[in-house]
Amino acid sequence: MELEKLYDSVKSLYNRRDRYLKELDQLKQMKVIDLLSKVEIDLSVLHKSRNFHMMLGTLTNEDRKKLSQNYENVPATIMHLGHFQGREALLVVTPMALKTETDRILRSVHFSPIELLRDYITMPTVCLERLYERIAIVKQELKKIDEESMSYRESHGQAVKRCYSQLIMEETIAGLKDNIAMSKRFFYFSGWIAESDSREMKNTLENERSVIIDFKQVEEVSAITPPTLPYK
Numbered sequence: 443m444e445l446e447k448l449y450d451s452v453k454s455l456y457n458r459r460d461r462y463l464k465e466l467d468q469l470k471q472m473k474v475i476d477l478l479s480k481v482e483i484d485l486s487v488l489h490k491s492r493n494f495h496m497m498l499g500t501l502t503n504e505d506r507k508k509l510s511q512n513y514e515n516v517p518a519t520i521m522h523l524g525h526f527q528g529r530e531a532l533l534v535v536t537p538m539a540l541k542t543e544t545d546r547i548l549r550s551v552h553f554s555p556i557e558l559l560r561d562y563i564t565m566p567t568v569c570l571e572r573l574y575e576r577i578a579i580v581k582q583e584l585k586k587i588d589e590e591s592m593s594y595r596e597s598h599g600q601a602v603k604r605c606y607s608q609l610i611m612e613e614t615i616a617g618l619k620d621n622i623a624m625s626k627r628f629f630y631f632s633g634w635i636a637e638s639d640s641r642e643m644k645n646t647l648e649n650e651r652s653v654i655i656d657f658k659q660v661e662e663v664s665a666i667t668p669p670t671l672p673y674k
Contacts, residue, residue, distance in 0.1 A: 477523035
C-alpha cells in the first residue's frame with residue numbers, strides 16, 4: 443500500500459533524527475566536564491574503579507545549600523564544580539560499598555546524575571575536544587536530515603495528500619459499513635452530496651478506485667426528503 447511505504451520512509455527518517463537529537467542532548471550535558479578543565483585528573487581511572495563510584499550531576503542552588511549543611515552525613519567526597527545550565531554541578535565520589543546510602547541522600551535533594559558516555563571519559567581537556575568534534579558532526583547530520591525531510595515533502599507532498607484522502611474515505615466507509623449493502627466483492631452506498639462537489643468526487647473515486655458513481659437530482663428521488671435542501 444502506498445501509504446504504508448510513505449509511512450515507513452518518513453518513520454525511518456525521523457527515527458534517525460530522534461537518535462541524533464538524543465545523542466546531541468547527551469553530548470551537551472557532558473559539557474559539564476568543562477568545569478573540570480583546570481583539574482588534570484583522568485576521569486577514566488575513577489570511572490573504571492571497582493572500589494569507588496563516580497558521578498557528575500546537577501541540583502538547584504537551594505538543594506545544594508541543604509546538602510552542604512549535611513556533608514558530614516554523606517559517605518562521599520563531594521566537589522562543587524560551579525554553575526551549569528541554570529543549576530549547580532557536583533562531582534561525587536563514593537566508596538562502592540556505600541553507594542546505596544549516597545544515592546539515597548542525593549535523591550533527597552533532587553540530585554540529577556548526568557549520563558557519562560564511555561568514549562568521552564578521559565582527561566577533561568581531551569574529553570572536551572572529542573565532545574566538540576562529535577557535536578559538530580551530529581549537527582551536520584541533523585542539517586542533512588532536515589534537508590532530506592524538506593526534499594521529501596516537496597517530492598511526495600501530493601502523494602501524502604492523496605493517501606490521506608483515501609485513508610479518511612476508508613475510515614468513513616468503515617464507520618458506515620453497517621448501513622452499506624455489501625458482498626465479498628461489491629458494496630452499495632447511497633447518500634447526499636452538494637451538486638458543486640459531485641464532479642470532484644466522481645473524478646477522484648473513479649480514477650483512484652474501481653467505483654461506479656451515479657448521481658440523481660433531488661427531483662428524481664422525491665419520495666425521500668434530503669437532509670438539507672440547498673439554496674437554488
